[in-house]
Amino acid sequence: GAGVSQSPSNKVTEKGKDVELRCDPISGHTALYWYRQSLGQGLEFLIYFQGNSAPDKSGLPSDRFSAERTGGSVSTLTIQRTQQEDSAVYLCASSLLAGGYEQYFGPGTRLTVT
Amino acid sequence: AQSVTQLGSHVSVSEGALVLLRCNYSSSVPPYLFWYVQYPNQGLQLLLKYTTGATLVKGINGFEAEFKKSETSFHLTKPSAHMSDAAEYFCAVSPPGIQGAQKLVFGQGTRLTINP
Numbered sequence: 490g491a492g493v494s495q496s497p498s499n500k501v502t503e504k505g506k507d508v509e510l511r512c513d514p515i516s517g518h519t520a521l522y523w524y525r526q527s528l529g530q531g532l533e534f535l536i537y538f539q540g541n542s543a544p545d546k547s548g549l550p551s552d553r554f555s556a557e558r559t560g561g562s563v564s565t566l567t568i569q570r571t572q573q574e575d576s577a578v579y580l581c582a583s584s585l586l587a588g589g590y591e592q593y594f595g596p597g598t599r600l601t602v603t
Numbered sequence: 604a605q606s607v608t609q610l611g612s613h614v615s616v617s618e619g620a621l622v623l624l625r626c627n628y629s630s631s632v633p634p635y636l637f638w639y640v641q642y643p644n645q646g647l648q649l650l651l652k653y654t655t656g657a658t659l660v661k662g663i664n665g666f667e668a669e670f671k672k673s674e675t676s677f678h679l680t681k682p683s684a685h686m687s688d689a690a691e692y693f694c695a696v697s698p699p700g701i702q703g704a705q706k707l708v709f710g711q712g713t714r715l716t717i718n719p
Contacts (some may be wrong), residue, residue, distance in 0.1 A: 493646070520705060534706035544604060545706060582645060592707060594639075594646035 491515065492596035495581050501601045502571055510566040510598045514583030522566050522584075522592060523556060525546075528576035535579075538564060573600045604629045605696050609710035617718045619633050622666075622681040625693030634696040636677040637707065638668055641691045648693065651693075653677065664688070689717045 494513045502508050519528050523535040534548040538558045549555070553572075560565040570576055580601050582592040610625040625675060635654045639647040651662025658670040664687075668679045678692060691714050695707040 522706065524707075531711045532695075532709035534708070534709075537705050539705075548706065575620050582647075591652065594648070596644075596646045 491585055491592050493537065494583055495579075495595040495598050497594065497598060499599045501603060504573060505570055507569045508571055508576055508600065510568075510579050510600070512527055512564045512566070512581030512583075512595060514562065514564070515593055516541045516562075516579070518583035518593070519561065520583045520586060520590075520592075521558060522565070523566050524580045524582065524599070525577045526564075526580055530577075532580075535566070538565075571600075573602045576600055576602045605634060605697065605698065606709050607694050607696055607708055609692075609694050609713050610618065611713055612711060613717040615718060616684050618686055619683050622679070622684045622688065622715065623694050624679040624694075624715065626668075626677045627675055627677065628677065628694075628696050630696060630698075632698075633670075633672055634698055635665045636668075636670060637695040637697075638662065638666070638677075638679050639693045639695060639709075640642060641693065641712075643690075648691065655706035659685070684715075684717050686717050689715055690716070 510593045513531045521535040521538040525533045536556050537545040540561050543557050553569045556566045580597045584592045584595045606629045607628045637652045638650040641647050650666050651656045651660045653670045655693040661667045666681045677689050693712050
């Protein structure tokens with residue numbers, strides 16, 4: 490079956506612009522996660538959705554970052570007024586249920602802020 | 604707060620040799636434990652996980668790991684390395700139970716190189 494998909498695969502943007510990153514989880518997976526992977530910080534948790542609600546937003550690094558999930562499916566991560574330190578690979582994962590269940594990862598979106 | 608330490612950012616072994624990647628965690632209660640592998644320009648793939656039960660866990664591609672509570676460790680091993688095992692490996696933990704925070708906390712990763 491289809492895995493987690495993310496778009497775009499690569500995004501180059503100018504400092505100060507807004508960007509939207511999209512994640513399509515595996516059908517039927519109720520939990521969805523966003524992580525960020527960068528050279529300096531490794532793999533960091535950003536936000537977790539259970540259905541359409543986000544019980545854990547503790548990893549969002551600033552109020553420039555926001556995310557939403559609609560219909561219990563697709564999620565969008567938005568970064569406003571991008572900064573160079575936002576350059577990273579943004580990974581999305583989904584799992585059937587939260588709590589120790591395997592998280593399936595997408596290929597990621599590589600964001601470069603120039 | 605939970606944390607994960609992977610000893611050795613780079614490990615190099617010869618083809619056919621034992622692979623040992625070390626992972627130690629810090630947690631007030633035994634967490635769920637995971638090993639993920641990442642090939643270049645790809646997402647993460649689960650190798651194996653420990654939640655409850657048998658402490659020796661077998662995963663894909665001939666890898667296994669043993670949960671040792673007394674040592675707070677979850678080291679990854681493979682008896683005989685293959686060239687295709689070259690990748691980056693991440694150890695991760697999450698709090699046990701449905702009601703806990705669901706995020707994975709990752710170690711810094713270990714890049715495994717296989718020498719012919």
